Amino acid sequence: MAQPGFRNLLVLPLVLIFAGVAPAAAPFYHFIQHRAGHHLADPVLAHLPAHDVASPIFFLMYGSCIAAVAWLLGRPQLLGRGVWAYLLLQLLRMSTIWLLPLEAPAGILPFPDPFTEHVFHASTAVPITKDLFFSGHTATVVLLALAVRGRWWRALLAAIAATIGGLVLVQHVHYVYDVLGAPIFAWLAYWLAGRIWPTTAPA
Template sequence: MPTHRSSAATTPARPLTWSAARTHPAFRQRLLVALLLLLGISYALPAFFTFVQARPGTVLPDPLLEALPAHDVSAPTFGVIYLSIAVALIYLLPRPTLLLRALWAYALLHLLRIATLWLFPLEAPAHLLVLHDPLVERFFYASQVPITKDLFFSGHTATLALLSLAVGPGRLRQVLAALTGVVAALVLVQHAHYTYDVLAAIPFAFGSYWLAGKGVSL
């Protein structure tokens, strides 16, 4: 005798709309906690980066950087980064479920990066040219000298990798993944990171996104 499955078992749950999300207690709570966590991280970062910059670290051998001439590519680097963030936000803002996961993943990514920076003190690569980020330098870096030791892992590369995951499958993910590769190459041309920092950014982005999915599913 054939069995009949209920429609609830065969029909995937629809993503929340903002009208539904506003009345969803779990969504409101998790969104508030994510925003407060990001605010707390933003408040703590200047003092943490000052600490990172002041302590001695290790110089790592990096054959790729040794073979790669250094050039200042700050303008195209942050042009790609901020354009990618803007496009991803335009996509995510009307989709509260995806946005919530992205915010939690971003907070987790920062916490992981704080942990790795604490555990692995490094000196800046040879021939480093300082990346000049007009927003971060103004609002987050309190030090009077450039911050050059926030190395392992690359936050710029990881952020774009995370955005490519956050928007879900499709053409936009492919575009953002390609731009992640562009930013990874540019920070190496700048000698702003070791090759290891850039390579490690990808699994850390995947891990943050996966953990966020486990913790904030509705």
């Protein structure tokens, strides 16, 4: 049985996500959507026709989340670090979005994401298209690849992350820079989580 301190350290980031970050996210993204930003020159997007690939993005993203979390549930030490990393990833992403005001890429095809719409964009009446740097979908799956163990697990999730990165470009919902930055911030969040979460913890 998990010790109380260990259990509290596991529950705390979940409380911070759903009672702290989520309520703050809706007004934050409302502000982001209505402020002026900068258009970036992106030669890749300029030569890449936009296509609606929302369904593959959705199924790859949430299929990966379900599979990886199911695997992590039996490994509370790894799960705890992953949950802390996800909290830190959200904070890092909100910070970079605030620091880098951008306009959506030309030809963007917004796609609905039920999870983010209900958890992070709950009070917004218009689609959020300026949450750009860095790609949250790509970074989340990279984070899952870091959280799991096993060469094949990690290789599979890394391949899915790369695929999602390509698909969000096809959808024109991100610049190339957003996708390239995602693994860096995912790694940073996971590294920082390792400073919070104990290296060895009772199961």
